[in-house]
Amino acid sequence: MASQEVLREEPTRGSLINDPRVRSIFIQVVAALALILFIWWIVGNTIDNLQRLRIASGFAFLKGRAGFDIADSAIAYSSDSTYGRAILVGLINTAIVALAGIVTATIIGFMVGIGRLSNNWLIRKICTVYVEVFRNIPPLLVIFFWYFGVLSVLPLPRDSIELPFGSYVNSRGFYFPRAVWGEGAWLILLAFLLGIAMSWFVARKARQRQMATGQQFPVFWTSVALIVGLPLLAYVASGFPLSFDLPKKSTFNLTGGFQVKPEFLSLYLALSFYTAAFIAEIVRAGVRGVSRGQTEAAGALGLRSGPILRLVVVPQAMRIVIPPLTSQYLNLTKNSSLAIAIGYPDLTAIAGTVLNQTGQAIEPVLIMMAVYLGLSLLTSAIMNVVNAKMALVER
Amino acid sequence: MKHIAIGILAAATMGLMASAASAASTLEAVKAKGFIQCGVNTGLSGFSSPDDKGEWKGLDADFCRAVAAAVFGDGTKVKFTPLSAKERFTALQSGEIDLLSRNTTWTINRDTALGLNFAGVTYYDGQGFMVNAKKLPGVNSALQLSGAAVCVQSGTTTELNLADYFKANKMEYNPVVFEKVEEANAAYDSGRCDAYTTDQSGLYGIRLTLSAPGDHVVLPEIISKEPLGPAVRQGDDQWYHIVKWTYFALLQAEELGITQANVDELKASGGPEVKRVLGQEADTKLGTDLGVSNDWVVNIVKSVGNYGEMFERNVGAGSPLKIARGLNGLWTKGGLQYAPPIR
Numbered sequence: 039m040a041s042q043e044v045l046r047e048e049p050t051r052g053s054l055i056n057d058p059r060v061r062s063i064f065i066q067v068v069a070a071l072a073l074i075l076f077i078w079w080i081v082g083n084t085i086d087n088l089q090r091l092r093i094a095s096g097f098a099f100l101k102g103r104a105g106f107d108i109a110d111s112a113i114a115y116s117s118d119s120t121y122g123r124a125i126l127v128g129l130i131n132t133a134i135v136a137l138a139g140i141v142t143a144t145i146i147g148f149m150v151g152i153g154r155l156s157n158n159w160l161i162r163k164i165c166t167v168y169v170e171v172f173r174n175i176p177p178l179l180v181i182f183f184w185y186f187g188v189l190s191v192l193p194l195p196r197d198s199i200e201l202p203f204g205s206y207v208n209s210r211g212f213y214f215p216r217a218v219w220g221e222g223a224w225l226i227l228l229a230f231l232l233g234i235a236m237s238w239f240v241a242r243k244a245r246q247r248q249m250a251t252g253q254q255f256p257v258f259w260t261s262v263a264l265i266v267g268l269p270l271l272a273y274v275a276s277g278f279p280l281s282f283d284l285p286k287k288s289t290f291n292l293t294g295g296f297q298v299k300p301e302f303l304s305l306y307l308a309l310s311f312y313t314a315a316f317i318a319e320i321v322r323a324g325v326r327g328v329s330r331g332q333t334e335a336a337g338a339l340g341l342r343s344g345p346i347l348r349l350v351v352v353p354q355a356m357r358i359v360i361p362p363l364t365s366q367y368l369n370l371t372k373n374s375s376l377a378i379a380i381g382y383p384d385l386t387a388i389a390g391t392v393l394n395q396t397g398q399a400i401e402p403v404l405i406m407m408a409v410y411l412g413l414s415l416l417t418s419a420i421m422n423v424v425n426a427k428m429a430l431v432e433r
Numbered sequence: 434m435k436h437i438a439i440g441i442l443a444a445a446t447m448g449l450m451a452s453a454a455s456a457a458s459t460l461e462a463v464k465a466k467g468f469i470q471c472g473v474n475t476g477l478s479g480f481s482s483p484d485d486k487g488e489w490k491g492l493d494a495d496f497c498r499a500v501a502a503a504v505f506g507d508g509t510k511v512k513f514t515p516l517s518a519k520e521r522f523t524a525l526q527s528g529e530i531d532l533l534s535r536n537t538t539w540t541i542n543r544d545t546a547l548g549l550n551f552a553g554v555t556y557y558d559g560q561g562f563m564v565n566a567k568k569l570p571g572v573n574s575a576l577q578l579s580g581a582a583v584c585v586q587s588g589t590t591t592e593l594n595l596a597d598y599f600k601a602n603k604m605e606y607n608p609v610v611f612e613k614v615e616e617a618n619a620a621y622d623s624g625r626c627d628a629y630t631t632d633q634s635g636l637y638g639i640r641l642t643l644s645a646p647g648d649h650v651v652l653p654e655i656i657s658k659e660p661l662g663p664a665v666r667q668g669d670d671q672w673y674h675i676v677k678w679t680y681f682a683l684l685q686a687e688e689l690g691i692t693q694a695n696v697d698e699l700k701a702s703g704g705p706e707v708k709r710v711l712g713q714e715a716d717t718k719l720g721t722d723l724g725v726s727n728d729w730v731v732n733i734v735k736s737v738g739n740y741g742e743m744f745e746r747n748v749g750a751g752s753p754l755k756i757a758r759g760l761n762g763l764w765t766k767g768g769l770q771y772a773p774p775i776r
Contacts, residue, residue: 091548092548092668093548105596107596110611117600190623194624209624210625289577290578290582290627291627300625301609373601379612380609381611381612381616382607386610390588391588391610393523397547399526
């Protein structure tokens with residue numbers, strides 16, 4: 039008993055100053071305190087100076103009437119809406135262009151990346167030229183290229199080019215017929231969702247059957263039939279509840295229909311093509327990173343080049359590809375703030391306008407930083423989940 | 434990203450400015466560094482735009498020179514900071530510039546919530562519309578613009594007036610908003626918009642820069658009051674007074690017929706009022722009380738001329754813009770320009 043007590047006392051027997059644990063805790067507490075005091079001082083000084091200069095501060099301005107209009111808005115917005123809602127419109131616009139850009143950039147990137155490894159000389163060289171051109175030009179120039187170089191040379195509204203299915207294209211954008219859903223249209227949506235659910239179920243069953251018996255089932259064509267066929271059936275059954283709002287010519291421009299503006303298109307295409315060049319290189323690195331022995335082994339088992347790529351190489355390459363892919367997605371989201379140069383109302387543009395109309399510089403900038411940080415963290419979180427699914431499962 | 438940088442700069446300066454720094458007045462700071470940092474437009478013909486030698490020309494740029502002449506006796510002691518509409522207030526608030534002379538509309542919100550002080554109205558303007566008459570032959574009134582795409586600069590009173598005007602007249606429109614004048618001009622010129630809106634003086638200036646100026650007409654409607662003037666930060670009355678009285682001195686000089694050509698002559702031969710304004714009275718303290726030298730008006734007029742000369746040279750008959758004096762004439766000639774007495 040006595041000996042144990044002696045043992046327990048031993049570490050504190052020396053001076054506290056010489057105890058490494060105490061010392062490290064002490065230093066960390068002092069550092070943290072210093073940091074907190076520094077931030078406190080900065081914030082206090084800022085508030086003092088703002089008051090001294092009689093500049094309004096605080097977030098109350100978000101409830102004020104915005105007074106300006108926004109061309110592209112996914113939610114109801116007018117000049118009577120609040121500044122807060124205007125910023126929300128910008129946030130949604132940023133999210134839309136980032137999401138659309140990520141999807142397109144991934145598709146183009148994978149095609150070009152695989153293309154660079156093609157055995158066909160022409161495809162390989164075209165893909166190389168694409169990558170070298172796009173990744174070596176600043177993204178702002180790519181945006182200007184699409185906006186001033188490609189889309190603005192399209193004809194003026196009166197000379198709109200007519201496309202099939204009642205669509206038009208002119209320098210103000212693309213115009214498509216807009217679907218107007220009539221009564222009973224919910225049945226079509228229901229059938230569509232049912233089709234997806236059933237396809238998933240079929241795919242699961244087919245997989246189980248293949249595992250058990252080795253027999254294959256045409257999952258792809260069954261799914262197509264279910265996802266397309268069921269809504270078509272519902273469409274007929276509910277008495278054709280679908281009509282189209284066609285774009286028509288009016289004094290200044292085409293009205294009606296669904297319009298995709300050149301500002302959005304330039305930004306979306308520029309971000310997609312620019313980021314795709316980087317994704318292509320990542321994909322190429324991922325595929326190259328899979329040992330050649332894997333391909334040879336698969337070939338020895340009698341697999342053809344298509345299935346080798348699909349079943350052996352790509353699943354392993356994905357493990358290498360996903361982490362750097364996340365960085366590219368984050369870059370694309372952040373680069374979308376270049377929208378301001380061509381007048382697409384993204385978050386940066388609208389928050390900047392709010393900043394100017396209210397004169398409150400610090401708060402809108404804080405909001406912008408918080409939103410981009412939030413979007414990036416969200417993207418990272420989703421990609422981490424995907425990465426965890428793809429990671430090597432050790433049994 | 435530039436305005437994010439400015440925002441951070443503002444936050445940083447606001448944060449790091451110790452209370453001691455506030456004691457130094459703008460005048461002392463300006464004298465210590467030897468020049469005035471003046472915020473101007475990135476490029477608006479007649480108001481502030483660099484010419485082919487890189488010299489800033491225009492009414493707003495000349496006003497900066499007038500203040501420099503009053504402070505230093507030398508109108509060249511100015512450095513210009515070209516600013517977009519969005520950056521201008523932050524630049525002034527954060528102390529990046531000493532004086533904002535960038536066709537800025539005087540409003541109550543800017544005078545109060547933004548912490549600015551407007552020193553006067555150097556140009557009485559109003560917002561108008563410009564359309565391409567060749568492409569839209571039938572349009573001769575802004576009320577026919579329902580459904581049009583309108584190019585506009587972001588963060589301006591123009592953007593707000595535009596929304597109000599179309600709403601009040603129950604018309605639809607499609608705003609295409611740009612941060613910089615140059616980008617808005619290029620988009621309008623390429624046919625992205627049916628109409629361009631900004632202050633009418635600006636429309637005349639912008640029209641000159643288009644590829645076919647003759648094709649474009651400015652519509653008759655004026656949809657707002659746009660009193661444009663120089664602004665300074667709140668909380669420094671002395672600096673505010675110097676800027677304000679520089680403006681009044683320009684008007685007073687025109688009223689008394691003091692010009693760049695005759696100012697030296699009038700110093701000796703002028704009447705009592707002319708002599709007083711030019712600081713030639715014995716034991717005068719008008720200039721030193723303001724914080725400048727007593728011959729400050731002489732320096733201003735020598736450097737940029739009187740208000741009338743400035744106007745004609747930059748936007749009036751002597752310029753490609755050929756804008757009539759109109760509201761900007763002196764009060765004695767039916768305009769609104771009026772200076773309190775210098776005595």
